[in-house]
Amino acid sequence: MIQKSTYSEQVVEYLKDKILNGEIQSGQRIKESVVAAELQISRAPVREALLELMREGIVVSRPQVGKSVVSLTAKQILDSYVLGGVLEGFGIAQTIEQFSEGDFDRLTEIVEKMGEIAAGSRDLNELTRLDHEFHNTLFAKVDNELLVEFSQRSSRRVTHFLLSHHLKALYAPEIIYKRHKALLAVLTTGDGAAIEQHMRNHYRETGELMAQYGSDVFAG
Template identity: 30%
Template sequence: MSKIQHRNLYREVADRVRDLIEQGELAPGVRIPERDLCERFGVSRTPLREALKVLASEGLVELLPNRGARVKQLTIKMVKDTYDLMGALEGLSGELACQQISDEEMAAICALHERMLTHYRNRELAEYFAVNQRIHESILAAANNEVLLEMYNNLSQRVKRVRYSKRMTESFWRKAVEDHEQMIAALKQRDGRQLGQILRDHLCNKLEVVSLAGVIEDEALVKQASS
């Protein structure tokens, strides 16, 4: 990974550390190796510590008094509580999107859906997840509610490392694709109530995936460690 050339770019440092957490290089519960990261990014400890404050506000990092910071561990309850709120926001976004979506936005989402289906048929999971995420983001954007979008993005950062898990059974993957087919149909019909319910149920299905034993082990979802 290349060093960060500019000074005091704590947000860029935050982006780099966030990526390390989401990719699993910094695992849940481990201490943040501040000295190593400073050398790796070519920055002083000041921007790194400012970055850690940002990540703490996102629920990704815990700041330990006089002991640095560590990657926050997730529990099933924490993920469920977050998904409950995200589901409500996604449902509302679907209802609003059906009222306000433009023809151009509709066409772009449908094109993304076709790309996602191609990745599914080719069993390209990483590419599938990337397009899948863009579809959800596009529906949220079509809702045209900046406060809703900001709240959703803040919550999404907390569980992104498990929402797009590499461990997913064939049956759950197939169900996720079927859900997306129903989403597109409801969106084309501009049926806000139906799309809202589909989006809420879709996130509930994601919680089932996270709760599987294999995913728990892979994502290190453990009980909150005592400080």
């Protein structure tokens, strides 16, 4: 059961967790009645949650099919990662001077936790969550509404979210840790041009691997 106060918000998080963990795959249909029965609630908050996920671009609705998690081709995967790297790199390069010592401490803490997980080869779901937290922390200071909106429609919100549970098939935990450690090292230099280029490379590399991994894994 979930708390009664914020049903639709909690249903959104419930569905996102299932997508993030790979329990709901790209292209898979989501039935209001099934989700409502799982959570022992009415269908109304489930409907509201699905509408929110549609606004975020994570769920699509098709005539005579219903609502399902968006599916992606290999080209769409690569294109969205490339675009995500361009947008995130630009946004961070423009705001890096606003980062405080506390911000860098937080990023360092996240990377250190990644290192602990990599060393123990445990809790890979937590490693995925930390990856999201790292990038969300980087982008938090961007106040350009159009940039945020476009970025959310690329790998930061949709593709990165949908496919992050496949990272363990592409990168060993040690590699994920080292990639973010290298990224943090560039960030601490405060060099906007270097940050922007590194972020583009960071995303493109993952996009190429994701696309190569097989669009049949992601497409419905």
